[in-house]
């Protein structure tokens with residue numbers, strides 16, 4: 001399981017309709033064709049869909065993931081993850097506690113965000129499958145993002161948890177992805193680098 005998780009974090013695309021200047025289904029299909037290794041449905045923030053519309057889009061995006069054999073992970077929304085039978089769930093420090101999420105979903109992939117030492121010291125890592133570490137660089141995609149922590153945070157986590165699957169997040173693009181990997185991450189997660197790309201295939205290729 002662990003080996004597989006390390007690999008699927010390599011090019012982890014995150015997106016909701018609010019991030020997309022074009023049809024989100026077309027953007028995901030292009031990214032999937034180009035070689036992303038995992039997808040997170042993060043329908044959240046200004047302009048995002050809710051209720052039936054959110055569920056319907058999630059279902060369509062899950063279908064695209066399935067046809068490309070890419071894991072479909074839901075951000076925050078445990079109810080939707082259950083309803084769609086998603087492959088995984090990503091939670092942060094202000095979401096349901098990891099222990100409870102693991103009890104509810106013993107077999108799903110669970111990711112947890114970690115931004116600093118304090119969060120690391122209070123988080124029960126034995127209940128999660130991977131860490132989302134960041135924001136590594138500054139980002140304007142998440143309005144309540146914490147301060148950028150740099151690639152040093154990735155190195156610190158890797159040193160303290162040599163076997164843990166870790167993915168960097170926040171302000172990552174083809175220009176800086178290799179520094180995140182070099183610091184010890186198994187992969188990079190990106191939103192705007194892909195949703196705003198003129199050429200998605202070349203961006204995914206260079207991550």
Ligand SMILES: Cc1ncc(COP(=O)(O)OP(=O)(O)O)c(N)n1
Pocket residue numbers: 014040042044075076090091092093094095111112113131132133142167169189
């Ligand atoms: C892979 C990954 N890492 C971190 C996050 C951020 O999660 P969170 O801190 O809960 O913030 P929101 O995304 O819910 O706004 C993530 N989504 N994915």
Ligand SMILES: Cc1ncsc1CCOP(=O)(O)O
Pocket residue numbers: 134135138139140141142145169170171172189190191192193
């Ligand atoms: C969801 C999230 N969590 C920390 S930063 C971030 C946003 C990342 O978006 P981008 O890749 O556009 O900087």
Ligand SMILES: [Mg+2]
Pocket residue numbers: 075076090091092093095
């Ligand atoms: Mg969250």
